[in-house]
Amino acid sequence: MLELIIxxxxxxxxFSLFMIYAKGLKEKKVLFTILMVVEYLLLKYSFQYSWLFQxxxxxxxxxxxxxxxxxxxxxxxxFTFAIASIILIITSIPCVLIFKDNPILxxxxxxxxxxxxxxxxxxxxxxxxxxxxxxWNRNDKNKKKIKSTTFRSLNIVIFxxxxxxxxxxxxxxxxxxxxxx
Amino acid sequence: MERYKRIISTLIFNVAETIxxxxxxxxxxxxxxNIIIVMLCFMISRGFFGKSxxxxxxxxxxxxxxxxxxxxxxxxxxxxxxxxxxxxxxxxIMTGRSNIKDxxxxxxxxxxxxxxxxxxxxxxxNSIILEHEEYWRKNxxxxxxxxxxxxxxNKTYQEIAEIKGFDDNTITKRECATIYSVLERPLNLxxxxx
Numbered sequence: 001m002l003e004l005i006i007x008x009x010x011x012x013x014x015f016s017l018f019m020i021y022a023k024g025l026k027e028k029k030v031l032f033t034i035l036m037v038v039e040y041l042l043l044k045y046s047f048q049y050s051w052l053f054q055x056x057x058x059x060x061x062x063x064x065x066x067x068x069x070x071x072x073x074x075x076x077x078x079f080t081f082a083i084a085s086i087i088l089i090i091t092s093i094p095c096v097l098i099f100k101d102n103p104i105l106x107x108x109x110x111x112x113x114x115x116x117x118x119x120x121x122x123x124x125x126x127x128x129x130x131x132x133x134x135x136w137n138r139n140d141k142n143k144k145k146i147k148s149t150t151f152r153s154l155n156i157v158i159f160x161x162x163x164x165x166x167x168x169x170x171x172x173x174x175x176x177x178x179x180x181x
Numbered sequence: 182m183e184r185y186k187r188i189i190s191t192l193i194f195n196v197a198e199t200i201x202x203x204x205x206x207x208x209x210x211x212x213x214x215n216i217i218i219v220m221l222c223f224m225i226s227r228g229f230f231g232k233s234x235x236x237x238x239x240x241x242x243x244x245x246x247x248x249x250x251x252x253x254x255x256x257x258x259x260x261x262x263x264x265x266x267x268x269x270x271x272x273x274i275m276t277g278r279s280n281i282k283d284x285x286x287x288x289x290x291x292x293x294x295x296x297x298x299x300x301x302x303x304x305x306x307n308s309i310i311l312e313h314e315e316y317w318r319k320n321x322x323x324x325x326x327x328x329x330x331x332x333x334x335n336k337t338y339q340e341i342a343e344i345k346g347f348d349d350n351t352i353t354k355r356e357c358a359t360i361y362s363v364l365e366r367p368l369n370l371x372x373x374x375x
Contacts, residue, residue, distance in 0.1 A: 026337050051263050075279050126335065130302045137280045138234065149234045149275075153245040156271045160252035163267070167259050 232277030
């Protein structure tokens with residue numbers, strides 16, 4: 001129950017808030033957050049410590065956005081979601097190292113950090129969406145800092161590597177849990 | 182003759198690139214069959230989706246193809262099924278089919294003033310914008326407020342009406358249209374389709 005309250009629900013809320021600010025969503029924010037939490041919990045309990053959870057959550061987030069916001073949802077949202085996951089991973093690493101013997105304290109500190117992050121950068125996150133909108137499509141007429149093909153390749157490589165490292169983390173978590181028992 | 186030369190050099194490059202990628206897979210200790218499955222899957226998927234995106238410089242093509250396939254090989258170390266899934270997704274992204282406007286249910290336009298909003302977000306201290314903003318602040322306070330709320334802070338018409346105490350959105354809509362038309366030429370913005 002404690003894991004649910006200080007671990008899983010705040011994590012799902014973090015993802016939904018990140019998407020709301022990054023995409024500049026103005027409507028149905030509460031409904032979107034509720035759906036994100038429900039989907040997270042359903043998937044978490046269906047596919048614990050499995051890659052199916054990661055894939056499932058990315059797909060359901062994309063579908064939720066598509067259904068609720070139609071016009072505002074696009075393929076690049078998958079990469080925006082990946083950025084949220086990377087932030088979560090980066091903030092988790094020092095917390096794991098510092099509080100490795102106390103998972104409750106780890107969860108608590110990590111969730112505080114990610115919500116401080118959201119609070120501090122809430123007005124800046126929308127730039128992610130704008131960068132994607134500007135660079136994603138190929139347009140040779142306009143000079144850009146990074147070309148569309150390079151930008152897409154970079155996104156794919158980061159996305160794939162992120163998934164690989166999440167899986168490494170899961171293997172570590174399974175190993176750690178078995179040690180604790 | 183020139184054409185044949187080009188075809189042969191392209192062919193040599195593609196074969197060399199494929200061999201290099203294959204060797205990287207072998208270096209990671211992957212099975213030959215699995216490496217071939219992933220590589221073929223990537224090539225076939227790109228062909229299937231169509232409108233493939235290509236790099237203009239050969240070295241960029243080599244480096245990025247190598248990195249993309251390397252990342253897919255790392256996933257292959259986890260599971261073959263999942264790596265096939267990621268390979269198809271990666272191939273889809275590397276085609277024109279994943280362009281923003283081409284996506285299902287996406288018209289590519291959320292607001293007719295998107296071009297100005299995007300420009301302000303990317304370049305908030307643009308001298309032309311700052312100059313106009315300063316002028317409106319001194320001479321047209323309502324226009325200045327609406328500019329700040331709608332274009333800088335991304336507020337909706339409804340939110341602006343609540344903040345400013347307007348009965349409806351008429352003033353906001355009118356001011357937004359004026360702001361866009363004033364800045365359209367100096368900022369080289371696309372015209373609005375009415």
